[in-house]
Amino acid sequence: MPRKTIADVARVAGVSKSTVSRVLGGKTRYMRAETRERVLQAINTLGYRPSVVARSLVSKRTQTVGLLISDIGNPFYHEVIRGVEDVAVAHDYSIFFCNTNYDPARSRQHFHSLVDKQVDGVLFMASGDYSSWTLDEAAQHALPLVLVDWNVEDAPPQSLLSKITLNFVPGIHEAIAHLVSLGHTRIAHVSGPHTLATARKRKQAFLDAMEKHGLDAAQAPVIEGDLRVAGGRQALGAILEIAPRPTAVLAANDLTALGLLWEARNRDISVPEQLSIVGLDDITLASQVTPALTTVSLPRYDLGKIAMQLLLEMLQSGECFTRRVDTRLVIRQSTAPSPA
Amino acid sequence: MPRKTIADVARVAGVSKSTVSRVLGGKTRYMRAETRERVLQAINTLGYRPSVVARSLVSKRTQTVGLLISDIGNPFYHEVIRGVEDVAVAHDYSIFFCNTNYDPARSRQHFHSLVDKQVDGVLFMASGDYSSWTLDEAAQHALPLVLVDWNVEDAPPQSLLSKITLNFVPGIHEAIAHLVSLGHTRIAHVSGPHTLATARKRKQAFLDAMEKHGLDAAQAPVIEGDLRVAGGRQALGAILEIAPRPTAVLAANDLTALGLLWEARNRDISVPEQLSIVGLDDITLASQVTPALTTVSLPRYDLGKIAMQLLLEMLQSGECFTRRVDTRLVIRQSTAPSPA
DNA sequence: TCGGTTTCTGAAACCGATTTCATTATGCCA
DNA sequence: TGGCATAATGAAATCGGTTTCAGAAACCGA
Numbered sequence: 200m201p202r203k204t205i206a207d208v209a210r211v212a213g214v215s216k217s218t219v220s221r222v223l224g225g226k227t228r229y230m231r232a233e234t235r236e237r238v239l240q241a242i243n244t245l246g247y248r249p250s251v252v253a254r255s256l257v258s259k260r261t262q263t264v265g266l267l268i269s270d271i272g273n274p275f276y277h278e279v280i281r282g283v284e285d286v287a288v289a290h291d292y293s294i295f296f297c298n299t300n301y302d303p304a305r306s307r308q309h310f311h312s313l314v315d316k317q318v319d320g321v322l323f324m325a326s327g328d329y330s331s332w333t334l335d336e337a338a339q340h341a342l343p344l345v346l347v348d349w350n351v352e353d354a355p356p357q358s359l360l361s362k363i364t365l366n367f368v369p370g371i372h373e374a375i376a377h378l379v380s381l382g383h384t385r386i387a388h389v390s391g392p393h394t395l396a397t398a399r400k401r402k403q404a405f406l407d408a409m410e411k412h413g414l415d416a417a418q419a420p421v422i423e424g425d426l427r428v429a430g431g432r433q434a435l436g437a438i439l440e441i442a443p444r445p446t447a448v449l450a451a452n453d454l455t456a457l458g459l460l461w462e463a464r465n466r467d468i469s470v471p472e473q474l475s476i477v478g479l480d481d482i483t484l485a486s487q488v489t490p491a492l493t494t495v496s497l498p499r500y501d502l503g504k505i506a507m508q509l510l511l512e513m514l515q516s517g518e519c520f521t522r523r524v525d526t527r528l529v530i531r532q533s534t535a536p537s538p539a
Numbered sequence: 540m541p542r543k544t545i546a547d548v549a550r551v552a553g554v555s556k557s558t559v560s561r562v563l564g565g566k567t568r569y570m571r572a573e574t575r576e577r578v579l580q581a582i583n584t585l586g587y588r589p590s591v592v593a594r595s596l597v598s599k600r601t602q603t604v605g606l607l608i609s610d611i612g613n614p615f616y617h618e619v620i621r622g623v624e625d626v627a628v629a630h631d632y633s634i635f636f637c638n639t640n641y642d643p644a645r646s647r648q649h650f651h652s653l654v655d656k657q658v659d660g661v662l663f664m665a666s667g668d669y670s671s672w673t674l675d676e677a678a679q680h681a682l683p684l685v686l687v688d689w690n691v692e693d694a695p696p697q698s699l700l701s702k703i704t705l706n707f708v709p710g711i712h713e714a715i716a717h718l719v720s721l722g723h724t725r726i727a728h729v730s731g732p733h734t735l736a737t738a739r740k741r742k743q744a745f746l747d748a749m750e751k752h753g754l755d756a757a758q759a760p761v762i763e764g765d766l767r768v769a770g771g772r773q774a775l776g777a778i779l780e781i782a783p784r785p786t787a788v789l790a791a792n793d794l795t796a797l798g799l800l801w802e803a804r805n806r807d808i809s810v811p812e813q814l815s816i817v818g819l820d821d822i823t824l825a826s827q828v829t830p831a832l833t834t835v836s837l838p839r840y841d842l843g844k845i846a847m848q849l850l851l852e853m854l855q856s857g858e859c860f861t862r863r864v865d866t867r868l869v870i871r872q873s874t875a876p877s878p879a
Numbered sequence: 880t881c882g883g884t885t886t887c888t889g890a891a892a893c894c895g896a897t898t899t900c901a902t903t904a905t906g907c908c909a
Numbered sequence: 910t911g912g913c914a915t916a917a918t919g920a921a922a923t924c925g926g927t928t929t930c931a932g933a934a935a936c937c938g939a
Contacts, residue, residue: 202680204895215919220897229916246679251656252595253895257924261592263656266636271620272823277612284611284638288645293652296606296636298624305628312633316591316603339586340542428827461829483612484824487768489801544925555889560927569886593925597894 203247212241223249255317264510265295265313267306269325273426274482275452275499276324282503283322290511292319299325307332314340320510323347334358343513345506348397361509361520363502365397367404367479370495370526371449374477375408377493377528378447382537383475387420387445389434389455398426401451401479420445424455431458435466446475446537453478453485456492460533471535481529490532497526543587552581563589595657604850605635605653607646609665613766614822615792615839616664622843623662630851632659639665647672654680660850663687674698683853685846688737701849701860703842705737707744707819710835710866711789714817715748717833717868718787722877723815727760727785729774729795738766741791741819760785764795771798775806786815786877793818793825796832800873811875821869830872837866 205223209216214234221227222238241247255261266283268276287294295318297309306325310333313321320343323333331353337344338358348365378386388405391398402421409416422437424430431450435458438445450456456478463470470476470490478485478494485492502524509520545563549556554574561567562578581587595601606623608616627634635658637649646665650673653661660683663673671693677684678698688705718726728745731738742761749756762777764770771790775798778785790796796818803810810816810830818825818834825832842864849860 202895205897206895216896217898217919217921218917221918224897229918231917234917248651248655250596250895252592252601253924254897255592255924256590256596256895256926257897259924271624272617274614280611280636281638284636288648291652293656294636296620296624296634298621308628311588312631315588316633428824458827461827464829484768487798487801489804542925545927546925556926557889557891557928558887561888564927569888571887574887590925593894594927595894596896596925597927599894 202250203245205247205249207245208238208241208247211245212237214238259317260319261317262291263293263295263316263318264507265297265309265318265321267297267299267309267321267323267325269299269301271298274454274484275480275497277483278499279324279503279506282500282505283507284503286504286507286511292507292511301325310336314342318342319514320344322506322510323349324506334360343510345510345513347502347506350396359513359517359519361513361522363506363509363522363524365400365497365502366523366525367401367495367497368407368526370479370497370528371401371404372408372411373528374449374493374495375405375412375414377530377534378449378475378477379412379414381447381475381534382539383447384414384537384539385443385445386414386447386449387422387438387441389422389424389431389438389448389450389459391424391426391451391455393423398451405449424451424458426452426455428454428458428461431455431460432462432465433458435459435462439466439468446473446539447477447534448474449477449479451479453480453482453492453494456494456533457484457488460488460490460492471533473538475534475537477528477534479526485529486531493531493534494529495526496529498524542590543585545587545589547585548578548581548587551585552577554578599657600659601657602631603633603635603656603658604847605637605649605658605661607637607639607649607661607663607665609639609641611638614794614824615820615837617823618839619664619843619846622840622845623847624843626844626847626851632847632851641665650676654682658682659854660684662846662850663689664846674700683850685850685853687842687846690736699853699857699859701853701862703846703849703862703864705740705837705842706863706865707741707835708747708866710819710837710868711741711744712748712751713868714789714833714835715745715752715754717870717874718789718815718817719752719754721787721815721874722879723787724754724877724879725783725785726754726787726789727762727778727781729762729764729771729778729788729790729799731764731766731791731795733763735766738791745789764791764798766792766795768794768798768801771795771800772802772805773798775799775802779806779808786813786879787817787874788814789817789819791819793820793822793832793834796834796873797824797828800828800830800832811873813878815874815877817868817874819866825869826871833871833874834869835866836869838864 205219208219299306322345324347338355343359345361347363390402406416422434424434478492481494481496485494545559548559562575639646662685664687678695683699685701687703730742746756762774764774818832821834821836825834
C-alpha cells in the first residue's frame with residue numbers, strides 16, 4: 200500500500216491537484232468554502248499527509264536545521280540542546296544532530312552531509328573544531344550559520360552568519376568580588392586547555408578581575424586543566440603544593456570544579472572550610488552535589504533558544520545578527536570565609 | 540548563484556543527464572571509460588553535489604533516521620546516542636534528534652514530523668511515553684521501528700519492528716550476591732516510578748534476587764523514587780526511618796544512587812562504612828565521584844550501536860529481530876562489609 | 880554482405896508536490 | 910441583455926534527480 204499522494208486526494212475530492220495544493224498551503228482566498236470542505240474531507244478519509252520531500256524539492260526549504268556540537272557527554276550541551284529543540288519544535292523544524300567528537304574530519308563530513316541534505320541553516324557549537332573552510336563553504340552554498348562563542352573576523356564578505364558571544368566578564372568579576380569579600384586573597388584558577396579560545400577568554404577574565412580587586416594577577420596561580428573531572432582532580436594535587444597554599448579556586452567549568460571537590464574529599468580537605476571552590480556553567484549537577492557548588496552561571500537553555508531563534512530570524516529576514524549572553528554568580532555552599 | 544544541477548554537469552561534459560546519473564550511481568558497467576572520465580571531470584570543475592532531496596523523491600530513501608529519547612538531561616542517554624551516532628556516521632545516515640521531554644503529545648508530534656519527512660526508520664527509546672498508536676501508525680506507514688526496553692505483545696501483524704530488551708537480572712543478582720557476601724541482610728531498594736514498566740522490571744529482579752539468596756523479599760523495604768537525584772535524596776530520609784535500619788541500598792539507577800550518596804553526606808552518614816550503596820547504569824559520573832559508585836553496568840554505548848545496526852539490517856533485509864543486552868556488576872568504593 | 884548480439888547513450892516518463900497562466904463561472908451595472 | 914470585472918478552478922511546467930525503453934554503434938560469425 201503505497202503512500203497517498205496529492206493526486207489521490209484530488210481524485211477523491213473531485214478537484215484538481217492545484218486546488219488541493221491550495222488548501223494545503225492555506226491559499227484559500229479565492230475558493231468556495233464548499234470546495235475546501237470537500238478537499239479537507241478527502242484528506243481526512245484518506246489519512247493523507249503531504250510529502251515534505253516533494254515539497255522541499257520545489258520550495259527549496261526543508262524545515263530542517265543542523266546542530267553541530269563537539270561532545271554529547273559534556274553536560275554543558277544538554278540544556279543548550281533542550282533550548283534549541285524547544286524553539287525548533289515550536290516552529291515545526293527538525294534537527295539533524297551531529298556530534299563531532301572533537302574531530303575536525305568528522306566535523307567536516309557532517310557539514311557536507313548537511314549541505315547535501317539541504318538544511319535551511321546550521322548551528323555551529325563545536326567551537327573547538329573550527330577551520331575556515333567551514334565559513335567558506337557555507338558562504339559558497341549561501342547557507343545561514345549561527346556561531347556560538349567563536350571569534351571570527353575573517354568571514355567571507357557575502358556570508359550569512361550570526362554570532363553569539365559569551366560574556367564571562369560579569370560573572371567572573373562577581374565571583375572574585377565574592378571571594379574577596381569573604382577574605383580570600385590567594386585565589387587560584389584552573390583553566391581549560393590554552394589551545395581553546397574560550398579557555399583563554401575565561402582565564403583573561405579571571406586575571407582582569409583579580410587586578411581590578413587589587414590582587415596581584417601576575418602572581419596568581421593558573422593551572423591548566425582539561426575541562427573534565429579528571430583534570431580537576433589532578434589540579435587539586437598541584438594546588439596543594441603551592442606555598443602559600445591558595446584558599447580559593449575558580450575553575451574554568453563545573454566539571455573541573457567537581458573534580459576539585461571530589462579529590463578534596465578524597466584527601467580529607469574539607470570544602471568550603473579549608474578551600475572555597477567556584478565553578479562555571481551551572482550545570483544541573485552543580486546544585487545537586489553536596490556541598491552544592493557556588494558557580495558562575497551561564498544561561499545555557501537561553502543560549503540554545505537564542506541561537507535557534509536567531510537562525511529563524513535570519514531565515515526570514517536574510518539579515519545577520521550578533522548577540523551577547525551574560526553570566527552571573529550563583530552563590531551556594533562551596534564557598535566560605537577564608538581560614539587565613 | 541543557484542545550486543548546480545545534474546543538467547549543468549551534463550552540458551559541461553557534453554553528455555545526457557542519464558549518463559551523469561549513471562556515473563553518480565556507479566552503474567558504469569556498460570560505459571566507455573573515457574565518457575565516465577569526462578563526467579567526473581565536469582563534476583569536479585563545477586563542484587557539483589547531487590541533491591539528496593531530489594534523489595529521495597524518486598528513491599523513497601532519505602538516508603535519515605529518527606531518534607526519540609525522553610530526556611537529553613538524563614546521562615543514561617549520552618552514551619547511547621554516541622553509539623547510535625557512530626554507526627550512523629559510518630553508514631552515511633543522518634539523525635533527526637527528538638527529545639520528547641516525557642510528554643506523549645510532544646512524542647506524537649515528533650513522530651508525525653518524522654513520518655512526514657520520510658525517515659527510513661525510527662529508534663524509539665522514549666520508553667515512558669509509549670502508546671499503542673505508535674505501533675499502529677508505524678505499521679500503517681510501513682515504517683521500520685526499533686524499540687528499546689519495551690514489552691510489546693500486541694504489535695500489529697505486518698509491522699516491521701525489532702526489539703532490544705534489557706536484561707537486568709544477572710547484574711542485579713550479582714549485586715545482591717555481592718552485598719550478601721559482605722554480610723548485609725537488610726537491603727532496601729529505591730525503585731523508579733511504578734508506572735514505568737522498566738522500573739517494575741528492575742524491582743522484580745531485585746525481589747527475585749533477594750529470594751534467591753534466602754532473604755525475605757516480602758519484608759524488603761521498597762521506596763518509590765523518580766530516577767533522579769532529588770528522588771534519591773528524599774528516599775534516604777525514608778530509609779533512615781526504617782527500623783531496623785537497612786545497611787545497604789540498591790538504587791534503580793545511578794542518579795538515584797548519587798542522590799542517596801549526597802544526602803547521606805549531608806546527614807553525616809558515611810558511605811560505605813555505615814551504608815552501602817549500589818547504583819544501576821554505570822553512567823560516566825559513577826566512577827568519578829567520591830566514593831566511586833559500585834553499580835550494575837548497562838553497556839549503553841553498545842546498546843546504541845546495536846540499535847542502529849539492527850535498524851540498518853532491517854532496512855536491508857526487511858526482516859525483524861530481537862536482541863537482549865545483559866548487565867553485570869562493577870564493584871567500586873560505595874559498598875563495604877555490613878556494620879552489623 | 881548481412882543479420883544478430885553486445886555495448887553504449889539519450890529521450891522521455893516519473894517521483895509528489897507548487898506555481899504560473901489560462902479558462903470558465905458568476906455578479907454587477909448600464 | 911450584453912459587457913466586463915472578479916471569483917474560482919484546472920492544465921501544464923517545474924523542481925533535480927532516476928529509470929525505462931528504444932535506438933545507434935560496434936562487433937562477430939556465417
